[in-house]
Amino acid sequence: MRILYKILIALGLAGLLLVVVGGFLIAGDKPERIQYGMSFNTFYTRDLGLEPKVVYDAILDDLGVRHLRLAAHWPMVEPIDGVYDFSDLDYQLDRAEEVGADVILAVGRRLPRWPECHIPDWADDKTWEQQQAELLDYMKVVANRYKDRSVIKYWQIENEPYLEVFAKDHCGPFDQEFFEYEIEYFRTLDNTRPLLVTDSGNLGTWWKPYKQADAFGTSVYVYFWNPELGQFRTILPPIWYRLRTGILTALNPKEVMLIELSIEPWLIEPVTDVDIETQYTRMNPEKFASILEYAEKTHLEKQYLWGAEWWYWLKEQGDPEMWEMGKGLFSNN
Secondary structure, three states: OHHHHHHHHHHHHHHHHHHHHHHHHHHOOOOOOOEEEEEOOHHHHHHOOOOHHHHHHHHHHHHOOOEEEEEOOHHHHOOEOOEOOOHHHHHHHHHHHHHOOEEEEEEOOEOOOOOOEOOOHHHOOOOHHHHHHHHHHHHHHHHHHHOOOOOEEEEEEOOOOOOOOOOHHHHOOOOHHHHHHHHHHHHHHOOOOOEEEEEEOOOOOOHHHHHHOOEEEEEEOOEEEEOOOEEEEOOOOHHHHHHHHHHHHHHOOOEEEEEEEEOOOOOOOOHHHOOHHHHHHHOOHHHHHHHHHHHHOOOOOEEEEEOHHHHHHHHHOOOOHHHHHHHHHHHHO
């Protein structure tokens, strides 16, 4: 009985310790002020029938965004094998520098926006081993061109590389060995900035990408839609992000940010093929406010929004409400 009693006491103390530590991790430190940023995607802007420079300038000059995540999509910067076109990225970085903004620049095969993996037409028929060599050459050219640009604060290597569920059809099976090599290779190209690795907040495990990173970014999606279930809201509470952040940073301290906070409708067709009324059932000003409230409770200090291209497109259709909400957010920030 005495041994059993001691075991019960030990288990009780261990449970109490877990509750205390868990409570501490969950609570985290609420930031005094959230630093809001914005992702911008050249390809998506063109898909909406918009001129990228016009939309990008509006994001800087009208919305007042000063923290940006940009993407060096492989087909954009190397449309022909060995022939590079940096006109879009040069413009974006020059303008960011001009207004005093800072930039996360994403490089790799898998970068933001559908179809997840972006491969130039000339490389599409190559074997995966051949693509690897071409990909490393492209990354080297991008790094050498921009590594002296102080406006770039982080390099993002690939995008949610461990999340296969939406990517396998276009990307093939995830090659973890090559991804780890990409990280180490890029460190030889530029070791002056942190390398950011990202993972899904809703579906990702975090641990493996977190281990590879100097800084870690999670996406957060609050509202979803699919043909079988219709519309639904995430079941994960904001405290889930605080708990995971607390555990990981306690074990291995590094910066964690919210890299992709979606404030656009979840669609399976191109935006321009869907009527605005349907779009507004899936994302609207009320949901915009709800998402910001949710994200604030994650206690993540840096939060990059996702959807300004759509806001601008709506404004061009005569509906500026989402754009004006963004404008108010960034002017207050």
